[in-house]
Amino acid sequence: xxxxxxxxxxxxxxxxxxxxxxxxxxxxxxxxxxxxxYPYPETITRSADGSPNAGxxxxxxxYNINVSLNENTHVIAGYVDITYKNNxxxxxxxxWLQLDQNLFAKNSRGQARMPVGSYSRYGDAGSNFDGxxxxxxxxxxxxxxxxxxxxxxxxxxxxxxxxxxPKGDETKLRIxxxxxxxxxxxxxxxxxxxxxxxxxxxxxxxPRLCVYDDIQGWNTDxxxxxxxxxxxxxxxxxxxxAPANHIVVASGELQNAKDVLSPGMxxxxxxxxxxxxxxxxxSVDEVDNASAKPATATLTWKFKLHNAxxxxxxSSKAVIWDGATINLPSGKKxxxxxxxxxxxxxxxxxxxxTEFTKGSIENYSKRWFxxxxxxxxxxxxxxxxxxxxxxxxxxSMAKGSGLFGVTDHEFGHTWFPMIVGSNERxxxxxxxxxNTFINGIASKDFNHGEFFxxxxxxxxxxxxxxxxxxxxxxxxxAMKEGNIGNALYGKPGYGLELLRNQILDSNRxxxxxxxxxKNWAFKHPTPWDFFRSMDNAAGENLSWFWKAWFMxxxxxxxxxxxxxxxxxxxxxxxxxxxxxxxxxxxxxxxSYATVSGKNGNIKLPVEIWNNTxxxxxxxxxxxxxxxxxxxxxxxxxxxxxxNNTWQKEQ
Numbered sequence: 001x002x003x004x005x006x007x008x009x010x011x012x013x014x015x016x017x018x019x020x021x022x023x024x025x026x027x028x029x030x031x032x033x034x035x036x037x038y039p040y041p042e043t044i045t046r047s048a049d050g051s052p053n054a055g056x057x058x059x060x061x062x063y064n065i066n067v068s069l070n071e072n073t074h075v076i077a078g079y080v081d082i083t084y085k086n087n088x089x090x091x092x093x094x095x096w097l098q099l100d101q102n103l104f105a106k107n108s109r110g111q112a113r114m115p116v117g118s119y120s121r122y123g124d125a126g127s128n129f130d131g132x133x134x135x136x137x138x139x140x141x142x143x144x145x146x147x148x149x150x151x152x153x154x155x156x157x158x159x160x161x162x163x164x165x166p167k168g169d170e171t172k173l174r175i176x177x178x179x180x181x182x183x184x185x186x187x188x189x190x191x192x193x194x195x196x197x198x199x200x201x202x203x204x205x206x207p208r209l210c211v212y213d214d215i216q217g218w219n220t221d222x223x224x225x226x227x228x229x230x231x232x233x234x235x236x237x238x239x240x241x242a243p244a245n246h247i248v249v250a251s252g253e254l255q256n257a258k259d260v261l262s263p264g265m266x267x268x269x270x271x272x273x274x275x276x277x278x279x280x281x282x283s284v285d286e287v288d289n290a291s292a293k294p295a296t297a298t299l300t301w302k303f304k305l306h307n308a309x310x311x312x313x314x315s316s317k318a319v320i321w322d323g324a325t326i327n328l329p330s331g332k333k334x335x336x337x338x339x340x341x342x343x344x345x346x347x348x349x350x351x352x353x354t355e356f357t358k359g360s361i362e363n364y365s366k367r368w369f370x371x372x373x374x375x376x377x378x379x380x381x382x383x384x385x386x387x388x389x390x391x392x393x394x395x396s397m398a399k400g401s402g403l404f405g406v407t408d409h410e411f412g413h414t415w416f417p418m419i420v421g422s423n424e425r426x427x428x429x430x431x432x433x434x435n436t437f438i439n440g441i442a443s444k445d446f447n448h449g450e451f452f453x454x455x456x457x458x459x460x461x462x463x464x465x466x467x468x469x470x471x472x473x474x475x476x477x478a479m480k481e482g483n484i485g486n487a488l489y490g491k492p493g494y495g496l497e498l499l500r501n502q503i504l505d506s507n508r509x510x511x512x513x514x515x516x517x518k519n520w521a522f523k524h525p526t527p528w529d530f531f532r533s534m535d536n537a538a539g540e541n542l543s544w545f546w547k548a549w550f551m552x553x554x555x556x557x558x559x560x561x562x563x564x565x566x567x568x569x570x571x572x573x574x575x576x577x578x579x580x581x582x583x584x585x586x587x588x589x590x591s592y593a594t595v596s597g598k599n600g601n602i603k604l605p606v607e608i609w610n611n612t613x614x615x616x617x618x619x620x621x622x623x624x625x626x627x628x629x630x631x632x633x634x635x636x637x638x639x640x641x642x643n644n645t646w647q648k649e650q
Contacts, residue, residue, distance in 0.1 A: 433492025
């Protein structure tokens with residue numbers, strides 16, 4: 001009987017298929033809605049619900065950095081004391097460190113892969129600049145004994161004389177180093193020339209520990225420009241010696257303001273910290289006024305920052321300096337600041353930078369997670385836009401909506417990846433895409449939408465999902481440079497917007513997103529942790545969405561095959577036959593109008609595509625239809641809108 005039933009079913013299905021002529025489809029429902037999506041079960045470190053498990057561990061590293069700036073030679077020199085704590089369950093006989101400045105050595109891997117004759121923001125194949133670290137000493141402390149080390153491109157292995165024991169053993173190193181700051185350092189650091197002097201934007205300036213985690217062990221991917229960073233958390237003490245006429249700003253809180261500022265400037269500094277409006281600390285008139293600073297050759301500025309993954313700084317005699325207080329939801333305060341040259345003033349220019357900074361930090365703190373640092377500093381730079389904990393570099397000529405946009409974007413990175421410490425070197429979309437998404441919400445929030453611009457993603461569908469597009473899950477280094485903006489920023493940002501507004505709703509999405517941020521604050525999530533976290537907190541199996549949008553490079557093509565009437569009587573209702581022609585699936589929004597002008601809308605869940613590429617939906621109409629269309633507002637990334645509409649023959 002079972003065999004007979006099976007044969008009958010097969011015959012029936014074959015007959016129906018033969019009688020119905022439809023376009024060929026690439027859609028495979030059992031591929032998209034497979035029950036086997038997550039590649040591994042819960043582990044001792046990572047839970048099935050996407051949160052860190054009871055056995056989660058993470059190594060820690062503290063830095064005491066002491067450097068000086070020579071503004072004539074552009075050389076930065078000094079030492080870093082590193083205290084590394086092994087919280088893992090493994091013995092560690094060696095350590096790996098990142099030497100990011102080695103990208104700018106002429107023989108680096110990153111320099112070797114630069115294309116000849118074409119522009120890249122990450123380097124120039126024809127450059128004569130030969131930078132990189134000069135490591136003069138590596139010692140174990142407190143013994144002050146030499147330790148063996150090997151440098152390989154942008155990594156350094158320190159071979160310990162004894163293995164670090166599991167679960168809490170520590171070691172301390174001192175590394176003496178120097179390097180010449182590149183004028184344009186892969187859009188991450190650099191030197192802006194102004195009429196009143198140079199502005200030095202300094203980052204990736206000290207040897208940093210690579211991450212040792214429960215996923216891969218040592219993460220030693222070389223730094224080649226496109227892929228950013230993956231860093232351990234710890235505490236920082238930073239001492240920067242610069243010419244006395246310079247203003248120095250850095251990640252963290254300034255510890256010795258009285259020592260480095262004149263009495264008048266110190267008072268204005270204190271006043272600005274307490275002001276809700278932008279308040280000048282160093283004015284236009286003081287830019288080239290030697291009496292505005294203590295009369296000495298150099299000054300050493302000292303900063304502290306806790307529980308962060310990196311630090312950066314800037315130094316210049318050419319800057320205006322202003323600030324304002326940041327009001328955080330808990331009642332705590334932080335200090336928004338901006339430093340910029342005279343050339344950056346005017347036409348909604350950098351005189352509004354602190355206002356933008358304050359607005360961004362306060363907004364994201366209310367909506368997602370409270371800002372954790374004592375300061376937020378915006379530096380006018382030749383760097384177009386780059387983020388570090390508590391400090392960002394933005395283009396000095398940005399104005400109006402452009403300045404707001406880049407400021408909001410770079411400070412948005414505080415949440416991704418500074419608070420939620422994803423591996424940017426592998427999964428660039430987990431910082432850039434998440435940040436692009438929250439930026440879109442923030443642009444509506446700031447000053448009653450002053451810089452909000454309504455846009456349609458439909459204009460970009462062919463670019464986002466066309467034959468030249470790439471999967472979001474490619475590493476940034478493996479992407480064509482022209483695809484980075486789409487694959488890391490636009491496409492994941494658009495996907496999360498759809499998920500929030502169309503597939504879930506803002507309440508469910510925002511709740512789940514906040515849970516994810518809280519659970520992984522100052523920790524190292526993977527994409528799978530994010531997917532599981534959202535599934536669990538939102539109460540939806542979103543594996544079909546993660547697979548199509550993030551894991552693969554699927555496209556969407558939903559179509560209307562035809563419209564008929566029940567028993568050929570319009571009064572009994574209309575039957576609309578829908579087809580899913582490409583590999584992605586989405587909910588279906590149908591709009592229709594009858595011949596008398598009555599309009600209707602219907603939303604069908606994505607589950608209509610669970611087991612078929614063709615679906616029929618009944619519309620309860622009492623007269624003929626004039627037209628029916630899928631997704632009239634072009635919300636979803638349909639690659640062929642020409643088959644989305646059916647019209648009554650005239």
